[in-house]
Amino acid sequence: MGLLDYDFMQRALLASLMVGLVAPAVGVFLVQRRLSLLGDGLGHVALTGVAVGVLTATSPVWTALVAAILGAVLIELVRARGRTSGDVALAVLFYGGIAGGVVLLSLAPRGQATNLDSYLFGAITTTSPQDVAVFAGISVVVLLSVALLGQRLYAVSDDEEYARAVGLPVLGLNVVLAALVASTVVLSMRVVGLLLISALMILPSAIAQLLARSFRETVLLACLIGVLVSVSGTATSFYTGTPSGGTIVLLAIALFLLVTSAVTLRESTARRRHRRRVDVHDAHPHEHGTACGHPPVPHGDHVDYDHDGHLHAPHHTGRGVHYDEHGGHPVAAPPNR
């Protein structure tokens, strides 16, 4: 029996596709701002929202969205006023949110409070067609906002003081980012659960930043990785009968470890290659200079010397002059450079 033969799995895969795409697109700004745990804090606040929804018999998605956005705006205002540190404000929000949620849910009539688990750890297969519609709406709004304001959000996340000095609306942009995080939290609630939300925002960015060279590349790669782990994790959970949230997060962590070790391996072989090339130079030693006969080649902020077709970059170390191999240039360097 195929995966796509079930309506609930179709909806589940659709939901995980949206979450996989949206969560990293917002999360990368949190990583840049070194505020990775904001998503967790807002997830806890969303639980209070869920509880209010259950108690008042309104849709928990909407009440969670309202609670998370209120929490997001509150934390930015506290940070901007500067009386309490962002760290402490976040902690208060964390515990207040989850305590409020647990207490309120316990007041609910018997039978309803039992689905606390599905909010904490995700219950993707219970996604209703209405949920899918709401998620699609949230996804479009979040992705549009990031596309429209991405560069400003990057500017504020990268160097808040500079952004303020040149007159970008720092507080406004911070509130917008926090509201985007809150929306993403609510979107991810069903798929990975409130306790694991940050994982899908942070892990794809953490993997992407190991591989990418630019911020733009990082965002696109993070979204790609997010979709990959989210959809494949959901599919895997169908066959293994494990919870979707935990499966997705474990997949993402496995990928993170894999990429980290691949990058480490690449760097160490590059260092070994570097040492071998240094040996090449040591085999016929002299100090490069204007009179050594090797053509000088300006390279960025220093001068390389063309040494039998490979470029030597001298730099001073504690033990004298050391030569780096700055390859990549053809044998004959352009004479006018």
Place this chain on the structure above:
Amino acid sequence: MSERPPAIRLRGATIGYGDVPIVRDVDLTVGSGEAVAVLGSNGSGKTTLSRGLLGLATVLDGEVQVLGAPVGRLRERGRVGYVPQRHSISGAVPATVREVAGVGRLARLGLFRRLGATDRRAVVDAVAAVGLADRLDDPVAALSGGQQRRVLVARALAAEPELLIMDEPTAGVDAASQEALADTLAAISASGTTLVVVTHESAPLAGVLTRAVVVDHGRIAYDGPLSGAAHHDEHLHHHPPERQPAGYRMDQPTVTSGPRTTADRER
């Protein structure tokens, strides 16, 4: 065409943090196109003075006008460029030289407009002006410290500012990079941009800066030609004020979460 207003005008200005004044009752006018060094020992208030001009410190009393408008209410953003005192710019997420410099252009574009062809050209020109044209698409983390500081200068230049405020641009930069920076600043100054450079060593930029303002204990102790400030500055260096704890750079922003003390605010 009417006469351009002075780039900076302070009248009885008191600037500080919270409600603690650091710079007291200062009068200062910097004309359009001038190149001014703001000198002073650590803790003298020179950084606070510059941060007051940028809206990063509070104007507690008096009047601070930048480009003819009260500071903080400047509607035409992007006319002021700022190079903060930072030694590295590599954040958590990789970014290219082009991306970092591009941020400088955003303030001119309002809230939603994207970088157009003119803006992108300005960013490329700004990076070329600091001599990093061949590194445009390299990650900033791959650059040396001196090169990273030049990227910060490019970020400020990308806005094509009328007033450029720099905080210790030569600190921790090797001699070759200092020379490159001096050349860049000379070209910018020649094009009519007003320069305000906060520094504790005016020597590397002596060829560019013509006027010196020496700040001491929150007041202006000297205002005149740069050459005349040498003795004054020297004097301050050898006899730091006694209230300054040894080894503590009062002009460097520090983040502390402990109880606020006077020293905390004297950033």
